[in-house]
Amino acid sequence: MSVQFIDHKGVSILYTDLSKKSKDENMEVMEQAKKIIGMRPEKSVLVILNVEGMRYSKEFLDKMKAIGKANEPYVKATAILGLTAVTKLIAKGVAQFTGRKSGFFDGEQEALDWLVEQY
Numbered sequence: 001m002s003v004q005f006i007d008h009k010g011v012s013i014l015y016t017d018l019s020k021k022s023k024d025e026n027m028e029v030m031e032q033a034k035k036i037i038g039m040r041p042e043k044s045v046l047v048i049l050n051v052e053g054m055r056y057s058k059e060f061l062d063k064m065k066a067i068g069k070a071n072e073p074y075v076k077a078t079a080i081l082g083l084t085a086v087t088k089l090i091a092k093g094v095a096q097f098t099g100r101k102s103g104f105f106d107g108e109q110e111a112l113d114w115l116v117e118q119y
Contacts, residue, residue, distance in 0.1 A: 002016065002017045002018075002021070002025075002029040002032065003015070003016050003017070003029060003032045003033045003036060008112040008113075008115070008116055009112075009113075009116050011046065011115070011116045011119045012046070013046045013047070013048055013112065013115050013116075014033065014036065014037065014045055014046065014047045014048070015048050015050070016029060016030075016033045016047060016048070016049045016050070017029070017050045018030075018049065018050060018051050018054050019050045019051060019052040019053050019054060019082055020052065020053040020054070021054070022055075023055060023057055023059075023060055026054065026060060027060065027063060030063060030064065030067050031067075033047075033067070033071075034067045034070060034071060037071045037074045037075060038070070038071065038074060040074050041074070042073045042074055043073070043074065043075070043076045044074065044076060045071075045074050045075045045076060046075075046076055046077055046078075046079075046115040046116075046118060046119060047075055047077070047078040047079070047115075048078075048079045048080075048081065048108070048111050048112060048115060049078055049079070049080045049081070050081055050082050050108075051080060051081070051082045051083060051087065051091070052081065052082025053082065054082070054087075056087070056090065061090065061094065064094055065094055065097050065098065068094060068095075068097070068098035068100060069097070069098050072098050072099055072100055075100055076101070076118060076119075077100070077101040077102070077103070077114075077115060077118035078095070078100055078101070078102045078103070079102070079103045079104075079105055079111035079112070079114055079115050080095075080102060080103070080104050080105070080111075081104075081105045081106065081107065081108055081111045083104055088104055091104060092104070101118065103115075
């Protein structure tokens with residue numbers, strides 16, 4: 001499953017997996033995440049976003065920005081992992097656009113621990 005809640009140290013975190021999928025698959029995953037997040041109370045959702053090996057396009061980045069902006073009222077913090085140096089710059093731009101508190105990590109454990117600290 002590409003979008004699911006996981007438990008880390010007693011904290012519920014929405015794991016969104018965009019790694020190594022096609023552009024169309026990732027569009028579907030982002031829509032699924034948007035629906036799940038939109039059903040939660042404001043500023044209650046912690047998100048880990050795995051983008052390792054993800055392929056980017058202008059269309060997809062525009063979609064990420066729009067979804068990120070729409071979900072902003074519900075998301076408390078987002079941890080992003082699997083970024084290269086170049087994609088980290090892109091992700092920082094998206095985070096700045098959405099106004100979301102974001103952290104950028106190489107390892108999943110570090111990302112999850114950071115999210116628990118934001119709780």
